[in-house]
Amino acid sequence: MDGLAWQAAFVSGLAEVDEEHQALLEMLQQLRSAIAAGATFSQVKPQLLACARETERHLQHEETLMATANHPLYLSHRAAHQNLLRDLSGLLxxxxxxxxxxxxxxxxxIGTLVVRHICEEDLPMLYLLTHPEALAQHQGAELTAENAF
Incomplete structure (x- = not known):
């Protein structure tokens, strides 16, 4: 099975985020294909940088959604984003x-890092965003964006 292929198991129920995740995986598939076909670093560098920019934009989008909802996992998820960006930056x-x-x-x-983040970090976070009753139950359980500052 292709480790960069979109899978039904990645669906969160929040279409805009799912579309962004799918687009990131497609960008990585295109990069992998280009390199497998013999493209050099200088030839794929623009794609690589575009993928990095899109990843940062996507992570900021998630953080905005979480802050707006006063999501109880905001701080821990933001830290997971920082760790992911650090790991990706190291590879780059x-x-x-x-x-x-x-x-x-x-x-x-790189794809493994992204997929692991989607499965282990994003899906639990997005579940609460797509299930308001569960979000309400967890609002006081953790330090949130609203009560941290």
Missing amino acids: EEVHGHPENLTPETIEA
């Missing part, structure tokens, strides 16, 4: 410093 720096290390497997590693 490695490739920039050693372009010969850009392989389809490198893109798979």
